[in-house]
Amino acid sequence: xxxxxxxxxxxxxxxxxxxxxxxxxxxxxxxxxxxxxxxxxxxxxxxxxxxxxxxxxxxxxxxxxxxxxxxxxxxxxxxxxxxxxxxxxxxxxxxxxxxxxxxxxxxxxxxxxxxxxxxxxxxxxxxxxxxxxxxxxxxxxxxxxxxxxxxxxxxxxxxxxxxxxxxxxxxxxxxxxxxxxxxxxxxxxxxxxxxxxxxxxxxxxxxxxxxxxxxxxxxxxxxxxxxxxxxxxxxxxxxxxxxxxxxxxxxxxxxxxxxxxxxxxxxxxxxxxxxxxxxxxxxxxxxxx
Amino acid sequence: xxxxxxxxxxxxxxxxxxxxxxxxxxxxxxxxxxxxxxxxxxxxxxxxxxxxxxxxxxxxxxxxxxxxxxxxxxxxxxxxxxxxxxxxxxxxxxxxxxxxxxxxxxxxxxxxxxxxxxxxxxxxxxxxxxxxxxxxxxxxxxxxxxxxxxxxxxxxxxxxxxxxxxxxxxxxxxxxxxxxxxxxxxxxxxxxxxxxxxxxxxxxxxxxxxxxxxxxxxxxxxxxxxxxxxxxx
Numbered sequence: 001x002x003x004x005x006x007x008x009x010x011x012x013x014x015x016x017x018x019x020x021x022x023x024x025x026x027x028x029x030x031x032x033x034x035x036x037x038x039x040x041x042x043x044x045x046x047x048x049x050x051x052x053x054x055x056x057x058x059x060x061x062x063x064x065x066x067x068x069x070x071x072x073x074x075x076x077x078x079x080x081x082x083x084x085x086x087x088x089x090x091x092x093x094x095x096x097x098x099x100x101x102x103x104x105x106x107x108x109x110x111x112x113x114x115x116x117x118x119x120x121x122x123x124x125x126x127x128x129x130x131x132x133x134x135x136x137x138x139x140x141x142x143x144x145x146x147x148x149x150x151x152x153x154x155x156x157x158x159x160x161x162x163x164x165x166x167x168x169x170x171x172x173x174x175x176x177x178x179x180x181x182x183x184x185x186x187x188x189x190x191x192x193x194x195x196x197x198x199x200x201x202x203x204x205x206x207x208x209x210x211x212x213x214x215x216x217x218x219x220x221x222x223x224x225x226x227x228x229x230x231x232x233x234x235x236x237x238x239x240x241x242x243x244x245x246x247x248x249x250x251x252x253x254x255x256x257x258x259x260x261x262x263x264x265x266x267x268x269x270x271x272x273x274x275x276x277x278x279x280x281x282x283x284x285x286x287x288x289x
Numbered sequence: 290x291x292x293x294x295x296x297x298x299x300x301x302x303x304x305x306x307x308x309x310x311x312x313x314x315x316x317x318x319x320x321x322x323x324x325x326x327x328x329x330x331x332x333x334x335x336x337x338x339x340x341x342x343x344x345x346x347x348x349x350x351x352x353x354x355x356x357x358x359x360x361x362x363x364x365x366x367x368x369x370x371x372x373x374x375x376x377x378x379x380x381x382x383x384x385x386x387x388x389x390x391x392x393x394x395x396x397x398x399x400x401x402x403x404x405x406x407x408x409x410x411x412x413x414x415x416x417x418x419x420x421x422x423x424x425x426x427x428x429x430x431x432x433x434x435x436x437x438x439x440x441x442x443x444x445x446x447x448x449x450x451x452x453x454x455x456x457x458x459x460x461x462x463x464x465x466x467x468x469x470x471x472x473x474x475x476x477x478x479x480x481x482x483x484x485x486x487x488x489x490x491x492x493x494x495x496x497x498x499x500x501x502x503x504x505x506x507x508x509x510x511x512x513x514x515x516x517x518x519x520x521x522x
Contacts (some may be wrong), residue, residue, distance in 0.1 A: 017490060076448060077366060089428075091298045163462075165390075165393045168382060168386055168390045168393065169381065169393070170380040171382055171386075171392070172379045172381070172390050174381065175379040175380055175381050175382075176377060176379060178341065179373060179377040179379070180379075180390075181339075181341065181360070181362050181365070182339060182365060182437075183365065183390050183391055183393070183394065183436070183439065183440075184362050184365040184366055184393070184395075185390070185392030185393070185394065186360075186362045187364065200454055219441035
């Protein structure tokens with residue numbers, strides 16, 4: 001009983017991390033129908049950036065994030081404005097190729113600068129802290145904070161989408177970029193802000209990734225797959241769906257691992273395929289598309 | 290000085306030329322109508338005026354300034370509002386959000402706000418929280434006009450605002466035009482319904498195959514002249 005409860009709890013908490021990986025991907029797809037194949041590598045770049053400022057400037061985790069998250073926003077904004085806006089359009093292939101190239105570029109750039117060594121973000125022992133809920137049942141503080149951060153990011157993005165002028169512009173451009181221009185909304189600028197936000201969220205994801213597990217320049221694509229699966233399971237373009245999709249994936253992996261530790265990753269992929277067969281549009285598809 | 294004028298305006302879709310030297314002009318507070326058959330170039334003309342299609346800089350002047358070739362977002366900021374053909378409401382936005390986004394980037398001051406737009410079209414006020422696309426065609430057209438007004442435009446462009454609507458609904462929508470005109474805006478309506486167009490405008494321009502084939506005050510134009518200009522011989 002306790003074991004089952006523990007498995008479910010750990011699965012949900014792991015889902016928080018996947019939802020953080022996926023939030024930026026979901027945001028970009030929702031606004032500009034762009035699939036960023038470099039999203040996993042963007043998270044890894046942010047993790048190395050956090051590590052670099054912590055090592056060189058002696059900053060703590062929170063201070064490093066306060067520095068790197070805005071930096072990532074600027075990087076995302078610039079990348080979209082100067083590069084991706086040139087290829088975005090009716091044909092989905094050119095942006096896919098560009099982001100695929102960026103993925104290779106990021107991995108090799110990181111390899112050149114930071115070597116292939118496995119790294120971890122130092123967290124002053126926080127990474128091992130846990131709360132005992134009952135005899136035999138404990139939750140890690142970092143996984144708990146990861147889930148809380150994921151919920152906070154999703155709530156924040158939802159508020160932005162549905163309560164602000166910027167959010168109206170996001171949705172209008174997503175619906176109809178031509179008519180949006182007649183309203184004085186510049187799609188190129190909206191796309192750049194969306195990409196900047198996605199990069200900022202990637203910095204938050206990078207912090208929790210780097211505290212929980214080791215990372216090296218090559219792990220981006222595997223994070224991308226988890227993020228993709230979370231977005232698709234949840235339903236394209238729905239932010240709450242992305243959170244649900246992340247939790248679903250985390251649960252599937254943890255339950256798979258409880259049955260046989262070799263099955264963790266496989267169980268996640270199988271669950272994803274089952275969702276694709278049963279509900280091809282995901283669990284919470286957007287009504288208008 | 291005209292509010293808006295075009296000077297030998299040409300427009301192309303790739304190699305296809307859609308407009309051949311079009312000259313039209315609108316005065317401040319005036320309503321003009323552009324009539325013509327399908328494919329005459331009416332919508333192309335409006336798309337060029339709003340900056341969605343490229344034009345030579347001095348081929349379009351707004352308050353004396355050359356605005357041809359400016360980006361659509363910049364033309365809008367100068368004070369040109371557009372109710373596009375097919376209404377083109379944003380499906381993800383509620384009625385009120387559709388109206389709000391029209392005013393989000395406004396530069397000019399003026400009489401139009403959510404309150405005055407709801408006064409103009411009271412039926413929208415009751416449905417403000419519904420998705421824009423859940424409304425009837427006529428109500429959607431009201432949202433599209435209201436959305437354009439929210440920017441307090443000096444010039445309002447209305448593309449085929451009666452298309453596909455029931456006559457009684459068209460009456461409601463056309464009843465709003467004098468009130469909009471009274472607020473000081475110039476209005477360009479593009480219309481296939483000739484009688485309707487003549488009834489609200491002080492001057493009419495007829496397009497045929499990308500050229501202005503007739504222009505004048507509705508009272509000065511004979512039925513035969515319009516027929517000839519509309520269909521050619």
